[in-house]
Amino acid sequence: MEQAVLSVGPTVSALAGIREESALGNHARADLEARVVALTRLHDLAMALAGPHDLQTALDAILSIAVEFHGAAQGLLYLVDEQTGTLRVRAKTQMAVFDDTVDPRSETFSSLANTAGFRSTHNTLILNRSGETVGVLSLQFRDPHEREPQQFQIAEMCARHAASAVEVIGAREASREMDRRSREILNSLPVAVYATDAAGRLTDYNEAAARLWGRHPEIGKDRWCGSAVMYWPDGSSLPIDQCPMAMAIQQKRVLPAMEAVVERPDGTRRDILAHPRPLFDAAGNMVGAINVLVDITEDKHSRRAMSESEERLRKLVDLMPAAVYTCDQHGRLTLFNRSAIELWGREPQLNDLATDFSGDACTLNEGETFRQAEGMVERPDGSRSIVSTNIDPFYDSSGHIGAIHVVQDITRLKRIEGDLRQSRNSEQARRAELETLMLTAPAAIFITSDPQCRHITGNPAACALLRAQPGDNLSKTSEDGGQPPEWTAFYNGEALPVEDLPMRMAGRTGKPTSYQELEFRFPDGTSTWVYGNAAPVLDETGAVRAVIATFVDITELKSASRNLAESEQRFRNMADYSPVMVRVRDTRGQCLYVNQLWREFTGQTLEQSLGLGWLSAVHPEERAMVQEAFHRSASARAHFRLEYRIRRHDGQWRWALDAAGPRFSSDGEFLGYVGSIIDITERREMEESLRQANADLQEFTYAAAHDLQEPLRNMVIYGELLADSLGRLEGDPQRFLSFTLEGAKRMQTLVADLLTYTHLSNNQLEQSDVDTGKVVAEVVQSLQPLIEESKAVIDTGSLPVVRGHETRLSQLFSNLITNAIRYRRPEAAPHIQVSCERAEAEWSFAVRDNGIGINPAYHQQIFGVFKRLHGRSISGTGIGLAICRRVVEQHGGRIWVTSAGEGHGSTFHFTLPMRESSP
Numbered sequence: 001m002e003q004a005v006l007s008v009g010p011t012v013s014a015l016a017g018i019r020e021e022s023a024l025g026n027h028a029r030a031d032l033e034a035r036v037v038a039l040t041r042l043h044d045l046a047m048a049l050a051g052p053h054d055l056q057t058a059l060d061a062i063l064s065i066a067v068e069f070h071g072a073a074q075g076l077l078y079l080v081d082e083q084t085g086t087l088r089v090r091a092k093t094q095m096a097v098f099d100d101t102v103d104p105r106s107e108t109f110s111s112l113a114n115t116a117g118f119r120s121t122h123n124t125l126i127l128n129r130s131g132e133t134v135g136v137l138s139l140q141f142r143d144p145h146e147r148e149p150q151q152f153q154i155a156e157m158c159a160r161h162a163a164s165a166v167e168v169i170g171a172r173e174a175s176r177e178m179d180r181r182s183r184e185i186l187n188s189l190p191v192a193v194y195a196t197d198a199a200g201r202l203t204d205y206n207e208a209a210a211r212l213w214g215r216h217p218e219i220g221k222d223r224w225c226g227s228a229v230m231y232w233p234d235g236s237s238l239p240i241d242q243c244p245m246a247m248a249i250q251q252k253r254v255l256p257a258m259e260a261v262v263e264r265p266d267g268t269r270r271d272i273l274a275h276p277r278p279l280f281d282a283a284g285n286m287v288g289a290i291n292v293l294v295d296i297t298e299d300k301h302s303r304r305a306m307s308e309s310e311e312r313l314r315k316l317v318d319l320m321p322a323a324v325y326t327c328d329q330h331g332r333l334t335l336f337n338r339s340a341i342e343l344w345g346r347e348p349q350l351n352d353l354a355t356d357f358s359g360d361a362c363t364l365n366e367g368e369t370f371r372q373a374e375g376m377v378e379r380p381d382g383s384r385s386i387v388s389t390n391i392d393p394f395y396d397s398s399g400h401i402g403a404i405h406v407v408q409d410i411t412r413l414k415r416i417e418g419d420l421r422q423s424r425n426s427e428q429a430r431r432a433e434l435e436t437l438m439l440t441a442p443a444a445i446f447i448t449s450d451p452q453c454r455h456i457t458g459n460p461a462a463c464a465l466l467r468a469q470p471g472d473n474l475s476k477t478s479e480d481g482g483q484p485p486e487w488t489a490f491y492n493g494e495a496l497p498v499e500d501l502p503m504r505m506a507g508r509t510g511k512p513t514s515y516q517e518l519e520f521r522f523p524d525g526t527s528t529w530v531y532g533n534a535a536p537v538l539d540e541t542g543a544v545r546a547v548i549a550t551f552v553d554i555t556e557l558k559s560a561s562r563n564l565a566e567s568e569q570r571f572r573n574m575a576d577y578s579p580v581m582v583r584v585r586d587t588r589g590q591c592l593y594v595n596q597l598w599r600e601f602t603g604q605t606l607e608q609s610l611g612l613g614w615l616s617a618v619h620p621e622e623r624a625m626v627q628e629a630f631h632r633s634a635s636a637r638a639h640f641r642l643e644y645r646i647r648r649h650d651g652q653w654r655w656a657l658d659a660a661g662p663r664f665s666s667d668g669e670f671l672g673y674v675g676s677i678i679d680i681t682e683r684r685e686m687e688e689s690l691r692q693a694n695a696d697l698q699e700f701t702y703a704a705a706h707d708l709q710e711p712l713r714n715m716v717i718y719g720e721l722l723a724d725s726l727g728r729l730e731g732d733p734q735r736f737l738s739f740t741l742e743g744a745k746r747m748q749t750l751v752a753d754l755l756t757y758t759h760l761s762n763n764q765l766e767q768s769d770v771d772t773g774k775v776v777a778e779v780v781q782s783l784q785p786l787i788e789e790s791k792a793v794i795d796t797g798s799l800p801v802v803r804g805h806e807t808r809l810s811q812l813f814s815n816l817i818t819n820a821i822r823y824r825r826p827e828a829a830p831h832i833q834v835s836c837e838r839a840e841a842e843w844s845f846a847v848r849d850n851g852i853g854i855n856p857a858y859h860q861q862i863f864g865v866f867k868r869l870h871g872r873s874i875s876g877t878g879i880g881l882a883i884c885r886r887v888v889e890q891h892g893g894r895i896w897v898t899s900a901g902e903g904h905g906s907t908f909h910f911t912l913p914m915r916e917s918s919p
C-alpha cells in the first residue's frame with residue numbers, strides 16, 4: 001500500500017508543474033483545474049486504497065475519474081480473468097451495449113463501439129509492474145475525437161492506479177482468502193493441531209484439538225498444551241511442563257513422535273501421538289512451535305484387541321486337534337501348529353518346502369479349494385497316517401496367494417470305518433446265520449422283547465413244540481386278545497404257575513432259569529417233555545430288555561432213558577442171578593460193576609469191589625501179573641483169559657478163571673471189558689491129579705516093564721532049566737523050582753502092591769474124623785511080631801484127630817513105621833518116635849528113626865514107584881513110599897524126608913490140613 005501511494009506522488013508533482021507552465025488562457029486553466037481535481041481524487045483514492053476498500057469500489061472510482069476528466073460518453077474497465085485469460089468488464093460507467101460474452105480484445109473495441117453508436121474509443125492498457133497486461137481502460141466518445149496523446153495522461157494514471165489497486169487490494173484479498181481457507185482446512189483436519197509462541201503460550205488451535213482436549217483453551221494464556229492433566233502411556237503422571245511440546249520448545253529441536261495420554265475435564269482419557277516441532281524465523285530465532293496430536297485411542301484399543309485376538313487365534317490353532325499350517329505361493333511353510341508337528345513326527349523350519357514332509361501339501365491356483373482330499377503322511381520313523389485335508393486360498397497383505405491347510409489324521413477313523421464295515425458285514429452275516437439257525441435249529445427258540453413275556457415269538461421248532469401255528473403269540477399271558485395256548489406246564493409232576501414259567505422267571509428276576517425236565521401237557525392227554533433254559537438279555541443299565549429261551553424236546557430221550565434204565569435193571573438182575581461172577585471194567589481195569597455172586601464169593605461189598613478194590617481179592621503174588629495181562633489185552637482190544645487165585649470169603653485161596661470180552665460203544669469206542677469169573681479150584685485139582693496119575697502111569701509102565709520082567713525072567717530061566725533037567729534028569733530041579741516059585745511070589749507081592757497103589761489113585765476119599773493116635777496104636781499092634789523080632793522101641797507122642805480116610809492113614813503110618821524098623825542099623829535096636837505139632841493151619845507129623853539114614857541125593861527119588869536104594873539085602877517092592885505120598889496128597893498135605901546122611905537116621909515128615917471137624 002505504501003508503494004502504491006509513493007507511485008502516485010511524482011504524478012501529482014508533475015501535474016503541479018503543468019499547472020504553472022500553462023497558466024495562460026481560461027480553457028487551459030479550466031483543463032488544468034479539472035486535472036488537479038482528477039489528480040486530487042486519484043491521490044485520495046490512492047490513499048484510500050490502503051484502507052479497507054475493496055477492489056470493486058476502487059476500480060469504479062478510478063473509472064469514474066477517467067470518464068469525468070476526459071468527458072467520455074462511457075467508460076469500461078476490463079480485467080484479464082486469471083482463469084480464462086479473457087478480458088472481463090469489471091467496471092463501467094453506463095450500461096454496455098455489446099455482448100460481453102464475446103471476447104472483446106482491444107483491437108475489436110473500436111468496431112464494437114462503432115456499431116453501438118460511439119464514434120471514437122480510447123483504450124489504455126492496464127499493465128502491472130512486470131509490464132504484463134492485466135486489463136484495459138476503455139473510454140468511448142460520441143463524436144469523433146482527436147486529441148493529443150498527452151491529453152490522456154489522466155487516463156494512463158488511472159490505468160496505473162487500477163493496476164496498483166488490482167495488485168494491492170487483490171493481494172490483500174487473496175491473503176485474506178488464503179487465511180480463511182487455511183483456517184477452514186485447519187479446522188477440517190482430523191488431527192489436532194495447535195501452535196504456541198516461543199514461551200509456550202497457545203496462539204492457535206483447531207477444532208480437532210478442542211475436541212481432543214474436551215475444552216477450548218484460552219489463547220495466549222494456556223501453556224504447552226490444551227490439556228492440563230497428562231500421563232505417560234504406562235499410566236504414570238506426566239507434569240504438563242514436561243509434555244512433548246514443552247520438551248521440544250525447551251530443547252529447541254524437532255522431537256520424534258511421542259506417546260502420551262491426555263485427560264479431559266470430564267475425566268475421560270485419550271491416547272495421543274504428539275509430533276512437536278519448533279518454528280524458527282529467517283534469522284534462526286525460535287518464534288514458536290507447532291504440535292500435531294494424533295488421537296490413537298481407538299487405534300491402540302483395536303491394536304490391543306487385535307493382538308489379543310491374534311493371541312487367542314494362535315492358541316486356538318495350536319490347541320486344534322487337527323494339524324493346521326499355511327504356505328506361501330511357493331509352497332513354503334509360513335505357520336504351523338503343534339498338531340502338525342505331531343502329525344509330521346518332526347518340527348520343520350519356517351520356509352521349508354511343505355511338500356518335503358507333508359504328503360498333502362500343494363500350492364493353489366486363484367480361488368481353488370480342496371475339500372477332504374485324502375492322502376498319506378509318512379513320518380521319519382516310518383510310521384504312516386492317512387489324512388484328510390481341506391485347503392483354502394488366502395491372500396497376504398501384499399496380495400500374494402497362500403494356502404491354509406487343515407489336516408485331520410483319519411487313520412483311526414479309517415480303521416474304525418473298516419472295522420465298522422467289517423462288523424456291519426459280519427453283523428449281517430451273523431444275522432443271516434442266526435436266522436438260518438432259528439429256522440433250522442432242532443431246538444425250540446423263543447424270543448420276547450417284553451420282560452413280562454406278553455408277546456413271545458418262536459422259530460418253527462418252537463411253534464411245533466407248543467403245537468402252535470407259525471406267527472402265533474406263544475405267550476401264556478398274552479394280552480393281545482387272542483386265545484391263550486391250551487397247554488399246561490408241569491414240573492416234578494406238579495402244575496407250574498404261569499409266573500414260574502422259565503421265560504417269565506428270567507424276565508422277572510433278571511437271572512437265567514433252567515428246568516431239567518419240564519412237561520407240557522396238551523388237552524388231548526399227550527405230553528411233550530423239554531429241557532428248558534431261559535436267559536434274560538440285559539441293556540447297558542442292567543435292566544432286562546429281552547428274554548430268550550431254548551427248549552430241547554426230550555420226550556424221546558426220556559422214553560429211551562426209561563428203556564435204558566429198564567434194560568440196565570434187566571442186565572443187573574441177570575448178572576446178579578447168574579451162576580458165575582460177573583464184573584464190568586473200564587479201559588484201565590477199574591471195576592464199574594460186580595454182580596451179587598462176586599460179592600458173596602469174595603465177601604467184598606459193592607463199594608469195596610469198585611475201582612481197583614477188586615484187586616485186593618487177588619492173591620498178592622499174582623496182582624501185578626493180573627494187571628499186566630489186563631493192560632496188554634486192553635491195548636490190543638483183545639479177549640482176556642487168565643487163571644489166578646482169589647481169596648474166598650472164608651480166607652481160602654481159590655483158583656479162578658477170569659474170561660472177559662472187550663466192550664464197545666455204539667459208535668465203536670472201546671469202553672473196557674465185561675467178563676465172568678468162575679471158581680476152577682476143583683477142576684484144577686482134578687487136572688492136577690489126572691496129570692499126576694498120567695505121570696505115575698508112565699512111571700509105572702516103565703517100572704513095570706523093568707521090574708515085573710525081572711521075576712518073570714527068573715521064572716522063565718528056571719522053568720527052562722527045570723524042564724531041561726527033568727528031561728535029562730540032571731541038575732537040581734528042586735532048587736530050580738523053588739527059584740521059580742520065589743519069582744512067582746515076588747511077582748504076586750508086586751502086583752498086590754501095585755493094586756493097592758492104583759486103587760489109591762482112582763478112588764475119591766470119603767473123609768471122617770480120624771484119631772491118629774488110635775490109628776498109630778493099632779498099627780503098632782499089628783506090627784508086634786516085627787517089633788519083637790527087631791527089639792524095636794516105638795515112642796508115640798500126642799497125636800491129633802484129623803479129617804481123613806482112616807484105612808489110608810493107617811496104611812501111611814504102617815508103611816513109615818515098617819520102613820523105620822526095616823532100614824535099621826544092625827548094631828543098634830531101632831528107636832522110633834512118632835510125633836505131631838501144629839504149624840499154622842496144618843498138622844505136621846514126623847516119624848523119626850535111628851536107622852541107616854538116606855543119602856540126600858535120593859531124598860526125592862525114594863517117593864517114586866519101584867524106587868529102592870537097597871538090593872535084595874532088605875526085601876521090598878519100592879512102592880511103599882509112593883503109596884505114602886499119594887495118601888498124603890489125597891488129604892491135601894505134603895511129604896518129605898530129612899536125614900543127616902547114611903548111618904545117621906531118617907525123619908519122614910508129612911502135613912495134613914487142619915479142618916473143622918464135622919459135627
Ligand code: ADP
Pocket residue numbers: 819820821823824849851852853854862867868869870875876877878879880881882906
Ligand atoms: P521098599 O521098602 O519096599 O524098598 P519103599 O518105597 O518103602 O520100598 O522104600 C524105598 C526105599 O527107601 C527103600 O528101598 C529104602 O532104601 C529107603 N528107605 C525107606 N525107608 C527108610 C528108612 N527108614 N531108613 C532108610 N532108608 C529107607
